[in-house]
Amino acid sequence: MALPDPDKVIQELNRRFAAPLPEFYNRRIIFWYDEDRDFEEKIQSGEIELANAKLITLDDTNNFEVKKLLTHDDKSSNFCVYCPVSYPDEKNWLLPVELISEEFRADLVSMWLEEMDIPNTANLRKTVKDYRSFFKTKAHRTKVANLNQKITAPVQLHKAVMAVLCGVKDTGPNLLIRTVLRAGTDQEQNGIYQSFVKFGADSVFWQMVAQVTGYREESSDLGRLSCHILMTAVTRTLRMDNLVGLDSFISIPHQSYCYDFMSDWIHSDETRELYDIARNVEDELRLPARFSQIPLEELTATEIFPCIDECILKKIMTDIIDNTINVDAIIETVGKRRTLLWYSRVQHFYEGVLNVAYMQKFYLEHSAGFHTVEPHKVWKKYTEDYYRMDTYYRLFHVAFGKSLNSSNPLLDDLFKHVADVVEGLYANWFLGNLGTNWATAAADNLKDYGRIMEVPQQKDFYRNRVKNADTRVFVLISDAMRYEVAVTLANELRQETQANVKMESCEGIFPTVTKFGMAALLPHNDLTAELRPNGVIGVLADGKSTEAGDRDGILKKANPSSVALQYKNIIKMKRADRSALVKGMDVVYIYHNRIDETSHTDETEVFNSCQDAIAELKNMVRIIVNEFSGTRIFITSDHGFIYTYQPLTEDAKVDKTTVSDEDIEVDRRYLITKKGAKPDYLLPVKFLDDTQFDAFSPIGNTRIRKKGGGLNFVHGGISLEEMVVPVIDYHYMRTDSAGYQKNKKKYDTKPVSLSLLSASHKISNMIFSLNFYQKEAVCANREAATYLLYFTDAEGRQVSDTQRVIADKTSDDNQDRTFRVSFNLKSMKYSSNETYYLVIADESGLQLPQREEFTIDIAFAVDNFDFFS
Numbered sequence: 001m002a003l004p005d006p007d008k009v010i011q012e013l014n015r016r017f018a019a020p021l022p023e024f025y026n027r028r029i030i031f032w033y034d035e036d037r038d039f040e041e042k043i044q045s046g047e048i049e050l051a052n053a054k055l056i057t058l059d060d061t062n063n064f065e066v067k068k069l070l071t072h073d074d075k076s077s078n079f080c081v082y083c084p085v086s087y088p089d090e091k092n093w094l095l096p097v098e099l100i101s102e103e104f105r106a107d108l109v110s111m112w113l114e115e116m117d118i119p120n121t122a123n124l125r126k127t128v129k130d131y132r133s134f135f136k137t138k139a140h141r142t143k144v145a146n147l148n149q150k151i152t153a154p155v156q157l158h159k160a161v162m163a164v165l166c167g168v169k170d171t172g173p174n175l176l177i178r179t180v181l182r183a184g185t186d187q188e189q190n191g192i193y194q195s196f197v198k199f200g201a202d203s204v205f206w207q208m209v210a211q212v213t214g215y216r217e218e219s220s221d222l223g224r225l226s227c228h229i230l231m232t233a234v235t236r237t238l239r240m241d242n243l244v245g246l247d248s249f250i251s252i253p254h255q256s257y258c259y260d261f262m263s264d265w266i267h268s269d270e271t272r273e274l275y276d277i278a279r280n281v282e283d284e285l286r287l288p289a290r291f292s293q294i295p296l297e298e299l300t301a302t303e304i305f306p307c308i309d310e311c312i313l314k315k316i317m318t319d320i321i322d323n324t325i326n327v328d329a330i331i332e333t334v335g336k337r338r339t340l341l342w343y344s345r346v347q348h349f350y351e352g353v354l355n356v357a358y359m360q361k362f363y364l365e366h367s368a369g370f371h372t373v374e375p376h377k378v379w380k381k382y383t384e385d386y387y388r389m390d391t392y393y394r395l396f397h398v399a400f401g402k403s404l405n406s407s408n409p410l411l412d413d414l415f416k417h418v419a420d421v422v423e424g425l426y427a428n429w430f431l432g433n434l435g436t437n438w439a440t441a442a443a444d445n446l447k448d449y450g451r452i453m454e455v456p457q458q459k460d461f462y463r464n465r466v467k468n469a470d471t472r473v474f475v476l477i478s479d480a481m482r483y484e485v486a487v488t489l490a491n492e493l494r495q496e497t498q499a500n501v502k503m504e505s506c507e508g509i510f511p512t513v514t515k516f517g518m519a520a521l522l523p524h525n526d527l528t529a530e531l532r533p534n535g536v537i538g539v540l541a542d543g544k545s546t547e548a549g550d551r552d553g554i555l556k557k558a559n560p561s562s563v564a565l566q567y568k569n570i571i572k573m574k575r576a577d578r579s580a581l582v583k584g585m586d587v588v589y590i591y592h593n594r595i596d597e598t599s600h601t602d603e604t605e606v607f608n609s610c611q612d613a614i615a616e617l618k619n620m621v622r623i624i625v626n627e628f629s630g631t632r633i634f635i636t637s638d639h640g641f642i643y644t645y646q647p648l649t650e651d652a653k654v655d656k657t658t659v660s661d662e663d664i665e666v667d668r669r670y671l672i673t674k675k676g677a678k679p680d681y682l683l684p685v686k687f688l689d690d691t692q693f694d695a696f697s698p699i700g701n702t703r704i705r706k707k708g709g710g711l712n713f714v715h716g717g718i719s720l721e722e723m724v725v726p727v728i729d730y731h732y733m734r735t736d737s738a739g740y741q742k743n744k745k746k747y748d749t750k751p752v753s754l755s756l757l758s759a760s761h762k763i764s765n766m767i768f769s770l771n772f773y774q775k776e777a778v779c780a781n782r783e784a785a786t787y788l789l790y791f792t793d794a795e796g797r798q799v800s801d802t803q804r805v806i807a808d809k810t811s812d813d814n815q816d817r818t819f820r821v822s823f824n825l826k827s828m829k830y831s832s833n834e835t836y837y838l839v840i841a842d843e844s845g846l847q848l849p850q851r852e853e854f855t856i857d858i859a860f861a862v863d864n865f866d867f868f869s
Helices: 006-018 040-044 063-073 095-099 108-115 122-130 138-145 154-166 173-182 191-199 202-213 222-234 252-266 272-285 287-291 307-321 327-337 341-365 375-403 412-449 458-466 483-496 514-520 548-558 575-582 595-601 603-626 738-742
Strands: 029-033 054-057 079-083 102-105 473-478 499-507 527-531 537-541 562-566 587-592 632-636 663-666 671-674 683-685 693-697 724-732 754-756 767-774 785-792 803-807 818-824 836-842 850-856
Touching: 006 029, 006 102, 040 054, 063 079, 063 095, 108 122, 108 138, 122 154, 138 154, 154 173, 154 191, 154 202, 173 191, 173 202, 173 222, 173 252, 173 272, 191 202, 202 222, 202 252, 222 252, 222 272, 252 818, 272 287, 287 307, 307 327, 307 341, 307 412, 327 341, 341 375, 341 412, 375 412, 375 483, 375 499, 375 603, 375 724, 412 683, 458 473, 458 499, 458 514, 458 632, 458 724, 473 603, 483 499, 483 603, 483 724, 514 527, 514 537, 548 562, 548 587, 562 575, 587 603, 595 603, 603 632, 754 836, 785 818, 803 818
Parallel strands: 029 079, 029 102, 054 079, 473 587, 473 632, 562 587
Antiparallel strands: 499 724, 527 537, 632 724, 663 671, 671 693, 683 693, 754 767, 767 818, 785 803, 785 836, 836 850
16 A cells, blocks of 8 residues: 655655644644655655754653653753654653654555544554555545544544445445345345445444344344344234244344334335345244234234235135125224335235125115115115215225236235126125115106106206306216216315315106117207118107217207317317317317226226226316306216126126017117016116117016126116215305305315324323324315324424324214324333323324324333443
């Protein structure tokens, strides 16, 4: 290693001797320390000469002689005392002179210490020498100097070396160990660990690991270390009797540190490698088999291992398949797990079983069956309550469909068995029983009048809602959007926009297919049907065709300032172009076709298309409000639909394979015949007035047997899912409007708030729980929010783990909107005289955090490890 340039050393010494003297000094003495004797030869050869000072050299024998020279023989000359040797203080004759003199070093270690702004002490010099191969690299020294810690002791320098090799600026053991583990548990392939070996930092790394985590083995291994840390941490949330036999991987005295270590990692942005490590530990210690034997309620609070979610889901799915489902346990478990780390990897399975729980809850609430006699009352119950079963079934299959694209071999087959159970509950019990009750209740009305008395009619839509509106009206018609999908849309519009949103319904015209439903929504006095030369029935409004291309003309005949548009066309247009289309128009019909269009290409995607339709319709509402300045919007549909995942059995089909001369139009859910026909097993429905046709529908969930596909997604019949047509009455409230000013609180959407419910503000255990309360239910003007909960000291430093609460409860019952949250304090000392704070922070950052004062009074602090002490 090259020495510093002697000329530069002479230049620096001459500069020092030429500098002004301190007050009360008449000369300058500089002790030049060089324990490594780097310049000894140059001194002895006379190569070092100073301009204004005498140069003398200490050796093992002239200590007293030099002292006599400096203190007695020559009291006026400047001296440079070259010191290649050192003496203990008790034998150092020159110590008094050194104390009033200046110090100079020209060796590389000294220069490096000065460069890094590190004190030049014997201990630090020794440490630098131990890492000489590390510090000879300029980039390493620069990075040490730029670390977030002032180095004053060897332990800090050890950690600084490891921090630079880890590529981090913080020297805390937590981050250093995490960074090493993130690079892989195979030591031979771990680049960071091999750099420790190269520069001699591996031994101090393992010393640090031993002290803070308790991991000590004769042959230290990163894989075994990961087992030790994860298993020790898990003892915070799992009882030790569940971990019998794994004691060698657990150090209870280091439990707090290991849990804090894992908590910090879990809440960092660096969890990809943690997943792989946790999986390796699971395999190494055969944890899935062990955890599968632990009761469900004992697993829900532990998040370190991904296999716990799989064990929980397997238990829940098995209970569903065995018909031993515990609704409350599933809802509570999913509520807890969705705030934890690995939830997103199995989210679709959790969402699926959650909706199964809701379906089961609905079943238990209506286990007596459906026995309402009056059809309009059945209608009312469906629009207020029964529709929820359709929603749960749809959301289950959305989740189920997504699970097929994110396979988990441990859960896939079980989830398919769950889907079979769901199918039985929905198709057989719900659609079957409700369909029978509805057909029985509605049969006479449908036979005699072709409609349900006391229920608003689709054919009156334009007359009652559009014709006499006091402002211009936009009508969004989404083909096949059934009632329950529209309820979801209405709820989201209430929460996301500043509007008065009413959810209503009307009875779709029979048969519930597009050509009839679209015609019914147009202005007309009479609707009639005609048999065209091609053998297809067409629908006429006051004698005019109602095909897609004819609807604009029909609207203009009723009001010249009207226009019919297609969503798929205007959504692609530039803002100015589409605004020009509606300028000056009083009535704007916009036809949207996502759900029905999907059914023609892939029935299995229908429920996913419902989600897409909701998003597209919300976007169209925003365009109408923001670009077209519209304030009154009706969102409706031509008809609903029935969808079941599994193909129907043969006994669920009505035989119509033989074509009769009396048949005019046959589909899965309806039949139109010549007057006087009486087909077996079908319910008669009075057809349009003044027509030569009769109409029929199968009862319940059955289909008419017919060649071709399309058995799963059907419409055209009389089921509530098909006939209940949604009508969303959307009235945008401008900020300056009188209605908005009068009901500002109603229309301003805010996140629900979360407050501490527990009365005591004193903590006396390292692990403790607190109760929280969601003040408002999620509703029209209150949206769900996610909160982060943690404790800090008075300086804002976090002293606990971080917990998440998803405040999205919709219940009006205050007791249903409470949360019990467990906290773990970090392993450090606490003072009962200091104030600590519970922080309740909105994860989005849009609200100011709440702070609640607490005292922490813990008799015996957890071990406070002092690395290398």
